[in-house]
Amino acid sequence: MYSIQFSALLVAAVFLLFGCENTYKNNYKREKNIRKFLEEITKEPPSKNFDVIIIPSSFCGACTSETLDIIRDEFFSEKVIVILEANSLLSEKIKSIAPHSTIVTAESKTIEKYGLVFVKTRYIKCRNSNIECSLEIIEENIPQLTACISK
Amino acid sequence: MDIMRGVLSIIKLFGGIALCVLLLLISSCDVNKFNDSKISKSVIIDSFFVPFDSMEINSIDFIHQSSNRLYICHPEISRVTMVDINTLEKKTIQLDSTIGKCYGLMMLCEASDNNLLIEVSGNVFLIDSTGKILKTIIRSDWETDPKCYMSHIFETALHFDKQNGYMYIRAIYDTVFKDPLAITQYPIEGKCNIADSQIQDLDIYYPNIYKRNYFGFLKNYSRTLVDSTLVYSFNADNYLYTYNIYTGQKENYKIDNPYRYREVKPANIKKKSNSQYLYDHFSEEPRYHWLLYDHFSKNYYLTYFNEFKIENEDGTYNSLADRQIIILEIDSNFKTKRFIEPPQNHIKIFPLIFGTKGIIGREHLPQGIKFYVFNSI
Numbered sequence: 001m002y003s004i005q006f007s008a009l010l011v012a013a014v015f016l017l018f019g020c021e022n023t024y025k026n027n028y029k030r031e032k033n034i035r036k037f038l039e040e041i042t043k044e045p046p047s048k049n050f051d052v053i054i055i056p057s058s059f060c061g062a063c064t065s066e067t068l069d070i071i072r073d074e075f076f077s078e079k080v081i082v083i084l085e086a087n088s089l090l091s092e093k094i095k096s097i098a099p100h101s102t103i104v105t106a107e108s109k110t111i112e113k114y115g116l117v118f119v120k121t122r123y124i125k126c127r128n129s130n131i132e133c134s135l136e137i138i139e140e141n142i143p144q145l146t147a148c149i150s151k
Numbered sequence: 152m153d154i155m156r157g158v159l160s161i162i163k164l165f166g167g168i169a170l171c172v173l174l175l176l177i178s179s180c181d182v183n184k185f186n187d188s189k190i191s192k193s194v195i196i197d198s199f200f201v202p203f204d205s206m207e208i209n210s211i212d213f214i215h216q217s218s219n220r221l222y223i224c225h226p227e228i229s230r231v232t233m234v235d236i237n238t239l240e241k242k243t244i245q246l247d248s249t250i251g252k253c254y255g256l257m258m259l260c261e262a263s264d265n266n267l268l269i270e271v272s273g274n275v276f277l278i279d280s281t282g283k284i285l286k287t288i289i290r291s292d293w294e295t296d297p298k299c300y301m302s303h304i305f306e307t308a309l310h311f312d313k314q315n316g317y318m319y320i321r322a323i324y325d326t327v328f329k330d331p332l333a334i335t336q337y338p339i340e341g342k343c344n345i346a347d348s349q350i351q352d353l354d355i356y357y358p359n360i361y362k363r364n365y366f367g368f369l370k371n372y373s374r375t376l377v378d379s380t381l382v383y384s385f386n387a388d389n390y391l392y393t394y395n396i397y398t399g400q401k402e403n404y405k406i407d408n409p410y411r412y413r414e415v416k417p418a419n420i421k422k423k424s425n426s427q428y429l430y431d432h433f434s435e436e437p438r439y440h441w442l443l444y445d446h447f448s449k450n451y452y453l454t455y456f457n458e459f460k461i462e463n464e465d466g467t468y469n470s471l472a473d474r475q476i477i478i479l480e481i482d483s484n485f486k487t488k489r490f491i492e493p494p495q496n497h498i499k500i501f502p503l504i505f506g507t508k509g510i511i512g513r514e515h516l517p518q519g520i521k522f523y524v525f526n527s528i
Contacts (some may be wrong), residue, residue, distance in 0.1 A: 033468075065254065087209060089206075089209050089210060089227055108470075108471070108472065109470040109472045109473075112468060112469070112470040112471055112472070113468055113469075113470055114468065115461075115462065115467075115468035117430075117431075117434070117461060117468070117471070118427065118430075119426045119427050119429070119430035120426060120427075136426075136427075
């Protein structure tokens with residue numbers, strides 16, 4: 001009897017563990033602070049709907065020429081907020097490939113404080129104050145990116 | 152009955168002793184962990200300013216030091232600025248346009264006769280002091296070549312031995328890092344005779360710790376060339392490794408670092424394609440970073456990043472800028488002499504620059520670079 005109860009408990013614990021893993025993946029845990037972050041940086045609350053690209057510049061390979069090509073192809077006509085660490089040369093490039101973008105510069109310390117620490121350039125779509133999608137801007141994600149942008 | 156009681160009391164006694172040993176162990180760990188009394192605090196003792204234009208400031212990349220000279224690379228504008236840290240004299244070297252067309256990180260070192268060896272993404276050129284190419288030493292395309300010779304990161308930039316005429320350059324056998332466990336099978340260093348561009352691999356490999364474990368992004372290493380010795384430090388390994396470039400003799404030295412509270416935890420190889428997971432692992436685990444040699448004090452300086460938590464239990468996040476960094480001062484016999492805490496975090500300390508009065512950090516301002524000389528108390 002005891003061993004049946006114990007096994008049932010074990011099975012439940014395993015299910016719980018898997019449940020936690022899924023919650024982590026689908027909950028946009030790191031992205032949840034994006035609104036607060038934008039509010040601190042722009043000094044005004046963001047609208048309910050916005051699109052953001054976060055470009056981390058502190059890690060090698062975070063923003064490659066491939067990334068910039070995808071931004072040009074996918075975001076040339078889009079209104080998007082591009083967050084980057086102060087770098088005037090990169091700002092100029094972004095303005096040329098995404099002319100409707102708004103460039104927001106922030107210190108890496110501020111970006112990290114809000115948990116927006118990503119290894120690769122990332123697109124975040126926010127609708128009705130909820131995160132609808134969050135995707136790395138990499139070649140493998142192009143179909144998902146296109147679908148998410150046009151949704 | 153008496154025998155049973157006797158056995159029970161012996162068990163209790165041993166249990167008590169075991170508990171005491173456990174408590175002692177825990178308390179000794181705590182002392183080790185929180186006793187920072189050995190770390191010397193930094194004090195800024197001098198500063199100087201060198202003007203740069205905004206294009207130069209925004210494009211600063213690699214910095215190489217040779218004696219009093221700093222070579223500051225600006226790959227995006229194909230320029231190198233040479234600064235003498237004693238006289239503050241500044242000279243601009245505008246690079247040949249061929250070099251500018253090679254996209255990527257730029258690294259350099261001094262060669263013979265006031266010439267420079269400059270590398271951009273695996274392409275190495277010998278240039279004169281005006282930036283003109285005298286010779287192409289290596290041409291490669293790391294994106295397509297299965298094996299190449301390139302610095303890859305600043306910590307493994309080029310070195311040149313003026314006595315034997317060889318350049319030392321990192322060898323990368325799996326340029327796309329397809330097989331993370333194969334890194335230990337191939338040599339990691341090549342030497343290139345700049346007279347005839349012939350390259351041969353040296354008998355230098357990743358240490359055994361990388362054979363046993365997968366460390367994800369913590370596979371970087373740093374190396375420096377001091378006289379006839381190449382000295383290596385690896386992210387996850389608590390040893391320094393030396394290789395004599397004339398005799399091929401190899402040695403290793405355990406790093407004396409009480410602030411390395413634990414070994415680096417291996418990464419989960421099942422998540423090897425999840426770069427965000429690997430980046431978080433890289434950020435949170437303790438690691439050695441950059442090994443440099445100070446020709447003024449004749450000491451090695453090794454930077455160490457202590458363990459770090461990205462996210463707190465209450466859901467708030469920490470800034471990587473607040474992570475504890477310790478500079479280990481290591482003498483020529485590879486004994487640690489001091490542990491130095493760098494100054495405030497608005498001062499950039501990588502790469503460490505050395506002056507006669509101490510270590511030099513930098514602050515990049517819109518009008519130029521402010522250099523801060525610091526020493527420990």
